[in-house]
Amino acid sequence: xxxxxxxxxxxxxxxxxxxxxxxxxxxxxxxxxxxxxxxxxxxxxxxxxxxxxxxxxxxxxxxxxxxxxxxxxxxxxxxxxxxxxxxxxxxxxxxxxxxxxxxxxxxxxxxxxxxxxxxxxxxxxxxxxxxxxxxxxxxxxxxxxxxxxxxxxxxxxxxxxxxxxxxxxxxxxxxxxxxxxxxxxxx
Numbered sequence: 001x002x003x004x005x006x007x008x009x010x011x012x013x014x015x016x017x018x019x020x021x022x023x024x025x026x027x028x029x030x031x032x033x034x035x036x037x038x039x040x041x042x043x044x045x046x047x048x049x050x051x052x053x054x055x056x057x058x059x060x061x062x063x064x065x066x067x068x069x070x071x072x073x074x075x076x077x078x079x080x081x082x083x084x085x086x087x088x089x090x091x092x093x094x095x096x097x098x099x100x101x102x103x104x105x106x107x108x109x110x111x112x113x114x115x116x117x118x119x120x121x122x123x124x125x126x127x128x129x130x131x132x133x134x135x136x137x138x139x140x141x142x143x144x145x146x147x148x149x150x151x152x153x154x155x156x157x158x159x160x161x162x163x164x165x166x167x168x169x170x171x172x173x174x175x176x177x178x179x180x181x182x183x184x185x186x187x
Contacts, residue, residue, distance in 0.1 A: 030070075033067070033070040034069070034070035034071070035070075036070065037065075037067060037068060037069050037070030037071075037082075038070070040065060040068065041062075041068060041069075041082055041085050041086050041089070042089070044058045044061055044062055044086050045058075045086045045089035045090055045093075047061075048086075048090055048095065048098050049089075049090065049093050049095060055090075055097075055098045055101035055102065056101065058086070058102075059083070059101060059102060059105055062079065062082050062083060062086060062102075062105075063079060065082070068081070068082025068083075069081045069082050069085075074113055074116065076109040076110070076112040076113040076116070077109070077110075077113045077128065079105070079106070079109040080105075080106040080107075080109035080110045080113060080131070081106075081131075083102040083103070083105045083106035083109065084102070084103065084106045084131075084135060084139075086102045087099040087100070087101075087102030087103045087106065087139065088139075090102065091139070099139075100140070103135060103139045103140055104140070106135055107132060107135055107136065107140065110128055110131060110132040110135065111132070113128055114128050114129060114132070122156045122157065123156075123157065125153075125156060126153040126154075126156040126157045126160065126163065127153075129149045129150070129152050129153035129156070130149070130150060130153045130162075130163055130166050132149045133146045133147075133148075133149035133150035133153065133166070133170060134146070134166065134169075134170070136149060137150075137170045138170075143170075146170055147170070150163070150166060150167050150170055151167075154167060
């Protein structure tokens with residue numbers, strides 16, 4: 001009886017080991033593209049962490065990739081989202097100066113993407129402004145610019161609940177900088 005339990009346990013353990021170490025099978029080709037892009041961004045971050053690449057070299061690798069996120073978005077949007085991901089990975093690893101290189105590149109790329117949109121796609125423009133607001137407010141510590149972006153996004157979509165929540169998040173984190181300046185009263 002004990003042998004059966006041991007055999008069953010070892011069989012289950014072997015099955016678990018095989019499942020964990022097996023190559024993933026993708027039913028949708030897009031899943032593989034996104035997973036490959038994630039692995040690419042992980043490798044870029046690890047190359048900077050280990051000192052194999054400088055942040056500028058790694059950023060050039062990211063820029064050279066056709067689709068750093070795998071989502072097939074506008075080139076500048078792709079670069080921005082990929083750079084934010086790599087920057088966050090570096091920041092978590094304590095490589096803040098290196099992360100800032102990626103955050104600044106993301107900010108520039110988001111600016112170009114926003115400028116390209118004009119006023120044709122209001123929702124997309126508002127979401128990119130919100131992304132830049134979060135980047136500036138939470139990662140680059142520039143609350144005044146962050147507030148300007150989130151306010152512009154809310155002007156485009158005043159009833160959007162997601163934008164309201166993001167505004168509240170930024171307001172709580174940077175409450176002092178987000179306070180409205182009141183004009184002095186005479187009296």
